[in-house]
Amino acid sequence: MFTKLLFNRNKIENCRTLINKTDNEEFSTKLALGYSIGQFSDTIAIETFTFFLFTFYYSVVELNIDLITIGFIIWAIWNAFNDPMLGVISDKTHSKWGRRIPYIIIAIGPLCVVTYLLWTPPLGSEVSSFIYFLIIIILFEFFYTMYDLNYASLFPEMFLEPENRAKANTIKQIMTIFGLIVAFIAPTLFIPKLDDPAYYLEYRFAGLIMSIIIAIGAIICISTGLKQREEFSKEYETALPFLKSLKFSLKNKSFRKFIIANLAHWYIIGLLPTIVPLFGIHVLNIGEGESLLLGILLGVSFVSAAIFMPFWYKISIKFGIRKAFMISMTSFIIVLSPFMFINNKWIAFIFFFLVGLGLSGSLLYVDLILAAIIDEDELKTGTRREGGYYGVNALITKLSTIFVFVSINIVFKSIGWENYVPKFTTQFTIFGLRSLIFIFPSIALIIAIISIYKFPITKEKYKEIKIKSEELHKEKREKLGKSLKNQS
Numbered sequence: 352m353f354t355k356l357l358f359n360r361n362k363i364e365n366c367r368t369l370i371n372k373t374d375n376e377e378f379s380t381k382l383a384l385g386y387s388i389g390q391f392s393d394t395i396a397i398e399t400f401t402f403f404l405f406t407f408y409y410s411v412v413e414l415n416i417d418l419i420t421i422g423f424i425i426w427a428i429w430n431a432f433n434d435p436m437l438g439v440i441s442d443k444t445h446s447k448w449g450r451r452i453p454y455i456i457i458a459i460g461p462l463c464v465v466t467y468l469l470w471t472p473p474l475g476s477e478v479s480s481f482i483y484f485l486i487i488i489i490l491f492e493f494f495y496t497m498y499d500l501n502y503a504s505l506f507p508e509m510f511l512e513p514e515n516r517a518k519a520n521t522i523k524q525i526m527t528i529f530g531l532i533v534a535f536i537a538p539t540l541f542i543p544k545l546d547d548p549a550y551y552l553e554y555r556f557a558g559l560i561m562s563i564i565i566a567i568g569a570i571i572c573i574s575t576g577l578k579q580r581e582e583f584s585k586e587y588e589t590a591l592p593f594l595k596s597l598k599f600s601l602k603n604k605s606f607r608k609f610i611i612a613n614l615a616h617w618y619i620i621g622l623l624p625t626i627v628p629l630f631g632i633h634v635l636n637i638g639e640g641e642s643l644l645l646g647i648l649l650g651v652s653f654v655s656a657a658i659f660m661p662f663w664y665k666i667s668i669k670f671g672i673r674k675a676f677m678i679s680m681t682s683f684i685i686v687l688s689p690f691m692f693i694n695n696k697w698i699a700f701i702f703f704f705l706v707g708l709g710l711s712g713s714l715l716y717v718d719l720i721l722a723a724i725i726d727e728d729e730l731k732t733g734t735r736r737e738g739g740y741y742g743v744n745a746l747i748t749k750l751s752t753i754f755v756f757v758s759i760n761i762v763f764k765s766i767g768w769e770n771y772v773p774k775f776t777t778q779f780t781i782f783g784l785r786s787l788i789f790i791f792p793s794i795a796l797i798i799a800i801i802s803i804y805k806f807p808i809t810k811e812k813y814k815e816i817k818i819k820s821e822e823l824h825k826e827k828r829e830k831l832g833k834s835l836k837n838q839s
Contacts (some may be wrong), residue, residue: 383519385576386509387526389455389502392568394530396466396495399561402535402624402649403545404469404488405759407554410546410629410771412472412480417769420760422485423752429489430749434496435597438742441501449579451501451737458497459569463562465491470558474551492749498569500745504737507722509578511824513817516722521664524714528660531653533564535624536646544639545628546773599732600743605724608806610747612676613721615799616713617751619683619792624649625755626787633776634784635696644696648703655707656714663712671810672719676803679712680796690788723808726820733823758791 408414437454444450469491472483506523510516538557542550600606631637631645667675686705693699721744729735762783767775808816 378515383522387523389572391526391530392565394527395534398534405625406628411548418481420756423756427753434745435742451505454501462494463566467558467562470554500741504741528653528657532650535649539642539646611802612799615795617748618795621755630784651703652706655704656711659711676716683709687789
């Protein structure tokens with residue numbers, strides 16, 4: 352009897368604590384750091400895939416460019432169902448660990464295994480290599496999305512107050528940059544020449560090392576950096592079914608404007624790392640035994656991005672996220688322009704460093720804008736639908752891969768590179784590679800600027816959204832607290 356009374360007393364105290372909570376909690380650097388280490392693993396997984404996979408299957412496995420393009424188109428069609436479906440399933444999940452954490456735990460083991468298997472295709476038959484390529488990228492995408500979508504969906508829930516969210520996002524993006532550096536540099540320590548079929552086994556070993564690093568980071572994140580808010584524990588009850596969730600997301604004007612800009616953002620993030628290895632080899636004349644330089648070149652960009660992150664944070668505080676995003680994308684166009692002319696690998700280091708200026712703002716603002724859209728949507732629907740939005744957003748980012756490989760396909764076929772011919776390098780080849788580094792990304796950035804210019808959540812409107820959100824969250828806490836009190 353005494354134990355039962357004590358339990359009920361504690362439960363009532365917890366109810367009072369919940370009711371009295373606000374969104375303006377004290378910022379926990381430890382929690383933000385633990386959470387952000389998960390981004391380190393996330394980034395290594397996707398960027399190892401992005402940076403090395405095309406070069407590996409095109410120049411080492413020697414798949415035809417048309418087969419690679421077809422494979423990624425089928426992959427993107429699969430994502431049209433996979434990504435939003437996983438998002439809605441996550442929103443409707445109910446467990447003692449919340450809606451997101453179970454899927455993060457389930458996904459990480461298979462993700463690490465598949466990350467290794469990306470680099471183990473059968474050789475000798477183009478048909479068997481293509482079938483393996485198609486199956487393994489679909490499996491990778493399924494488990495990566497399960498991890499990434501649920502991990503990303505926790506961010507707006509864990510950090511509700513705008514200043515705390517901005518601080519946490521800065522730490523998160525710094526971890527993104529560390530992950531990018533590791534993803535680009537670590538494999539080149541084991542692979543002397545990225546486009547040489549003789550180093551097939553070295554790709555396998557590098558894949559194994561990256562899988563181990565991904566696992567270590569994810570385990571630390573799961574142990575120290577994941578938190579489910581009690582006031583959102585009943586959100587699964589009002590989560591929308593799949594088609595309705597998709598419809599509501601796409602009807603949201605703010606989201607429609609954002610996804611066009613985000614599609615352009617991910618097109619650039621996908622295209623640049625994919626083409627840099629061949630750009631370095633054929634334009635900057637980086638030879639055998641110097642593949643580490645390719646990783647360092649991109650690594651310099653991301654070190655620079657970390658340096659410029661506080662600058663873009665201050666810009667967002669002064670001008671708001673919408674205007675700051677436009678400024679960062681304009682600067683991105685400017686810093687990419689020298690790649691139409693440079694041909695010296697040492698001078699290239701200067702300009703790769705400057706690329707970090709444009710890249711930094713782009714990385715910082717995407718998550719903050721999407722979080723603002725989710726806050727606005729909660730006021731309209733009464734439910735937080737991170738899973739639904741991140742699912743549709745994941746689909747959009749994967750669609751960018753089609754545009755990446757269609758762009759590469761068009762350029763490579765126009766210069767006679769349907770199959771990789773490393774000795775067949777002309778001025779047309781060099782111009783084609785330069786255009787993929789500057790002209791195509793610049794067109795995408797201009798489209799993004801036009802789209803985000805019409806983004807309706809201004810600095811002033813977002814202040815109104817946060818005031819109303821605080822009131823709504825207070826109501827949810829009071830409702831849940833009363834429910835728990837009645838149960839006791």
